[in-house]
Amino acid sequence: MKHTPTLLAAALLSGSAAQAQAPCATLPADHISRFTSVQPSTQPQDLRLPATHTFQLLVQGGAAYSTPADGTVKESFDFTGYVPAGPNNTSGYLSINHEGSSAATSGVTLLDLGFNPTTKLWGVTAKNPVNFASIVGTYNNCSGGVTPWNTIVTCEENTPTAPTDSNADGYLDFGWNVEIDPATRLVKDYNGDGKPDKLWKMGRMKHENIVVAADRKTVYEGADDGSANSFVYKFVADVAGNLAEGKLYALKLDGAIGTATTGTWIQVPNSTPTECSNTTPAALALGATSFNGVEDLEISPVTGQIYFTAKGPGTTYRFTDAPTTVSAFGIFVGNSPDNTSRSYPINYGTATVNEAWGTGNDNLTFDSQGNLYVLQDGGRNHVWVVRPCHTQASPAVELFAVTPNGCEPTGMTFSPDEKFMFISMQNPASTNTLATTDAAGQSVVFNKSSALVISRKGILGTTLATEKAKTELARADVYPNPTAGTELTVELTSTSREAATLQVFNTLGARVLEQTTVLTQGQNRLKVPVSKLRSGHYTLVIKTATTSTTRPFIKQ
Structure with missing residues (x-):
């Protein structure tokens, strides 16, 4: 769940001074992040969205690819990155990761999309897999990122038990980031030798995601590697827009998590294939701070601060970055060492209830107004929204979605105009049988991984138009x-x-x-x-x- 290029361009450059936290200003009446929370519950068989919103199914696991010889779309949908095909918002590419448990079940699917302004529906004009044979395949494609230059980075979270270097290039086969051109579905060739490359200098680890700052050089990435090896990394490219070469750093706090407010970036060796292949043990030996399951990092478009999740404790942290140090480090939302079972009041229109935040803070997505979407892998697998004025003392947390039975919500991105949200439901229960109707009139059963587009009614499908000029009754x-x-x-x-x-x-x-x-x-x-x-x-x-x-x- 990453920034769109538009949001990335709005983010402050790494190292600049952070602005004050934004107030919870009233959003425009038709903004996608304006809604009344849904009622919290355990997972039903359908998708529960605010009454003002609707969804359209784009593809499910098992759908046939456009070329029959390519077979069918793999399961385990994860990162779902949208890239526009031109200057408007009516066509683009949707990249869907497959978090498989083997090379055969892992990979990336690319959908060619077009929006019909008459029907107000999205059409899928092509479904194709990405061919990673030139780089010996990919493994366990988890999250990823959309770059400011409209490419996709897919991240390999895990590696086979026995690491191999099957093409004898000096680098172990799996555990890297890979950059794709969504228009051509080709892996980037950085040195012009005609052979695609993985992003070796960004390190080999249990990658979760990347986010690229507006300077097109500074990249933040995290590793989901348990309680001991889950580090926050920063990569600074030598050349803007080229992630092949650069310096790698890991974050070391100046004290314990929960009390330290400052930290230092320690350089991790990445000059040779051996050094690149041993990022995790090097960061551990250098004293990097482990955050117990780093899942996602994002940049606030309002303050320029860096936000990241730790899945184990169920915490979203933030800090202000500088070239060699960090400051203002602290907990933004979620559990803390002194409150490991925090709950937040959720007003769903007719009542207010306290809902447990739970563990499993996973993917993050900002809109341009500073609203932070937090997707949960654990607890009740909710999609939360944390308003920019939120503090732990004065919470501003809302519930955007209750997700289908058995699934994990994954990989959210917005269209550049923020009218459309793209998201996947990973591996809902195969026993689900309830059929619901989407904005296109399709009967949808959430019993397979599903990629969706969500928007306000009246923008997506023939639905209730928003009356912008009128206020509500008191x-x-x-x-x-x-x-x-x-x-x-x-x-x-x-x-x-x-x-x-x-x-x-x-x-x-x-x-x-x-x-x-x-x-x-x-x-x-x-x-x-x-x-x-x-x-x-x-x-x-x-x-x-x-x-x-x-x-x-x-x-x-």
Whole structure:
């Protein structure tokens, strides 16, 4: 889950002074990160999104490639990186990692995508695997990154038990980063000798992801290697836009995790093939700090600070970077040494509940407003959003998605205009049978790895348009929610006597119920008949001449 190039360009250069944390300003009415939290729960068989949002399925594991000889799309979808094909937002490439347990089940799939502004749907015009034979294949492709120059970096997280150098080039075969041109599906050739290369100088480790700073030289990467060897690395390329050569550093805090606020970058040898192949033991010997499962690093587009996750404790850290040191190191969100089971209040529109943060902080994605999406691999596998004004003392945490049974949400990126979010659901339970309908009218069962595009209704599919100019009523409560009864009660407060229309929309944005009434000044209690509605998620919209109020509800 990485920055799009647009977001990367907005990030401050490594080494510049960090700005103050941003306030939780009101987002534009149609911004993708504006929503009311979903109700926390264990994983259902479907995908639970805010009532204002919808999804479209792009591909599932087992789908046929465009060329029959290539077989079918592999399983275990992970990093899902979107790269635009031109200056607009209507076509692009979606790169999907396959976190297989062998070279045969690992790899990358590239989708050619196009958006139809009439139907408001994405079309997949081609599905192709990347051929890694020229670099002896890839292994356990986990996360990755989108570079500012619109290439994809796929990261090998694990290696076979017995390491080999099958092509005798001096480098062990697996455990590296690999850069791909999504338009040609070719691995980069850095020295012009006609032979593609892996990114040797970035080190051999249990790679999770990379993020490239706006200077096009500074790269942050992490290793998910247990409690002893999970280090944070910085690579500084010799030439901007070329990741083949440069210096490698590991972070060493000036004290214990939880108390240290400063640290030092220690250089890790990477001049020879032997040094490059032994990054982890070298960093350990140099005293680098292990963070117990470093999963993702990202750069805040608002403050320029570096954020990263530690999966083991369930913590997201951040720090301010400089060429040789770091400062302002601390916990941004999640568990801490003195509170290993933190929970946060989640207001889902009709009530507020405390939801456990859990462990398994995994992928991170920023939008341009500084909202941080945290995807969870552990706990209840939620997709969280942490607002830029969040502090541990004054939390601003929301719940964007409850994910399908058995799956891990993986690899989120945005389109440059931030109207569309691309994300995968890795390995949901094969026993799931519930069919839901997506924005394209497709019947979707989440029983295979699935790559999706998510957006607001009205932007994706023929759905409810957002009324940008109108504010909500001061108070509007819907209960019981969920409801198994024949009526839904709506209590609301109006500032004047005025006519109102109540409309109910299904998940496709189709209007399934409408009634009119006249509101009196002050408190009103209305009844909405729901006995004929099928079980599922709905959106109630209350419109007056001056307001438009949206509330989600569930019919059981």
